Amino acid sequence: MRIVQLRAQNFRLFETLSLQTHCRLNFIFGANAAGKTSLLEALYTLGRGKSFRGSTPGELAGVAGRHWLVFGRVEAADTEPRHRVGVRWQDGVGQVRVDGQAARNLDLLRLLPVQVLEPGMHRMLQEGPSYRRSFLDWGVFHVEPSFLPTWSRYRRALRQRNQALRQNASDRELAVWEPELAEAGERLDALRRTHLADIGPTVQDHVRVLLDEGEWNFELLSGWGQGLALREALLRQRTADRRLGTTQAGPHRAELRVRAGGHGIRHRISRGQQKLLIAALLLAQCTVIGRSAGRYPVLLVDDFGAELAERYQATLLAALVRYPGQVFVTAFERSGVLATVADAALFHVERGVLRPDS
Numbered sequence: 001m002r003i004v005q006l007r008a009q010n011f012r013l014f015e016t017l018s019l020q021t022h023c024r025l026n027f028i029f030g031a032n033a034a035g036k037t038s039l040l041e042a043l044y045t046l047g048r049g050k051s052f053r054g055s056t057p058g059e060l061a062g063v064a065g066r067h068w069l070v071f072g073r074v075e076a077a078d079t080e081p082r083h084r085v086g087v088r089w090q091d092g093v094g095q096v097r098v099d100g101q102a103a104r105n106l107d108l109l110r111l112l113p114v115q116v117l118e119p120g121m122h123r124m125l126q127e128g129p130s131y132r133r134s135f136l137d138w139g140v141f142h143v144e145p146s147f148l149p150t151w152s153r154y155r156r157a158l159r160q161r162n163q164a165l166r167q168n169a170s171d172r173e174l175a176v177w178e179p180e181l182a183e184a185g186e187r188l189d190a191l192r193r194t195h196l197a198d199i200g201p202t203v204q205d206h207v208r209v210l211l212d213e214g215e216w217n218f219e220l221l222s223g224w225g226q227g228l229a230l231r232e233a234l235l236r237q238r239t240a241d242r243r244l245g246t247t248q249a250g251p252h253r254a255e256l257r258v259r260a261g262g263h264g265i266r267h268r269i270s271r272g273q274q275k276l277l278i279a280a281l282l283l284a285q286c287t288v289i290g291r292s293a294g295r296y297p298v299l300l301v302d303d304f305g306a307e308l309a310e311r312y313q314a315t316l317l318a319a320l321v322r323y324p325g326q327v328f329v330t331a332f333e334r335s336g337v338l339a340t341v342a343d344a345a346l347f348h349v350e351r352g353v354l355r356p357d358s
């Protein structure tokens with residue numbers, strides 16, 4: 001997909017914001033606090049209905065009051081119909097519209113896949129497994145239509161079993177929820193495995209190019225005892241689960257384990273390596289989504305050069321240039337490797353004012 005137009009009102013420091021682009025590659029330059037990240041947040045909001053900085057909708061509202069609007073036109077290709085997407089927030093109430101009709105966040109997610117590579121993403125490698133599960137699940141969601149209904153079934157059964165555990169329910173009562181939980185859980189696990197296997201070779205290609213050394217491994221741990229059927233694992237866990245009042249086995253406990261040269265990577269790899277590794281994961285996943293769903297996600301890359309020596313900036317840029325989907329990149333200025341790309345649309349942002357850059 002690509003975003004051909006973005007408009008925003010009272011969004012962070014932008015009183016109004018208007019951007020038109022037909023280019024695949026878009027560079028946005030600006031000094032500190034000019035509004036680069038905020039611009040990417042507005043683009044992200046078109047596809048996700050929320051910020052990637054963990055801000056509440058209220059925090060996105062600018063000085064004109066408790067409201068904001070982000071509007072965009074998006075298309076899959078020149079020959080395909082354009083869609084109008086709007087996300088509005090006012091006094092605590094959010095509203096999504098697609099082609100003039102009231103819609104849900106889910107409709108945005110489906111229509112405009114958008115992914116971001118930004119400094120805060122190091123959480124994906126440094127913090128708990130939920131960040132890595134989200135990474136994986138976002139991809140599964142886009143390539144596998146049965147993911148969402150399976151996930152809903154799983155969540156419902158999980159909620160019921162947890163409630164039963166907290167009420168100290170009998171084995172018979174627990175046994176009511178466990179078959180459904182186990183069945184949906186194993187399906188989720190299988191979907192994640194398939195996706196990881198699908199992106200694996202492309203991840204390794206990107207890792208080789210971007211990180212150019214070492215051996216990196218990605219392994220999915222299901223979230224319950226290896227080799228056990230989930231139903232059996234739930235059965236064995238009952239006593240411990242009753243004590244804690246929560247289900248401790250299942251794909252909600254899965255982990256995507258990342259290892260380098262046989263070691264865990266937390267606190268071991270540099271910020272630059274983290275950034276490149278995350279770039280490899282995201283680029284590979286977006287490429288696979290594009291190939292299989294026919295729509296390449298829009299990639300947002302904030303603070304392009306941060307943490308990277310020039311050599312690595314060059315390989316990352318080359319990978320972004322090769323990526324078939326639309327890309328928005330922010331940086332302080334058009335210097336170094338960014339100056340070498342001829343066919344990009346250039347923009348300049350200064351204290352909440354965006355202009356095409358000649």
Ligand SMILES: Nc1ncnc2c1ncn2[C@@H]1O[C@H](COP(=O)(O)OP(=O)(O)O)[C@@H](O)[C@H]1O
Pocket residue numbers: 011012013014030031032033034035036037038039059060061062063
């Ligand atoms: N809700 C808001 N309303 C008005 N200004 C905001 C809001 N949120 C952030 N800002 C201002 O926007 C500026 C930061 O914009 P940002 O997009 O992070 O800049 P950059 O990424 O170019 O460094 C800061 O000066 C900050 O005070």
Ligand SMILES: [Mg+2]
Pocket residue numbers: 036037038302303
């Ligand atoms: Mg920024």
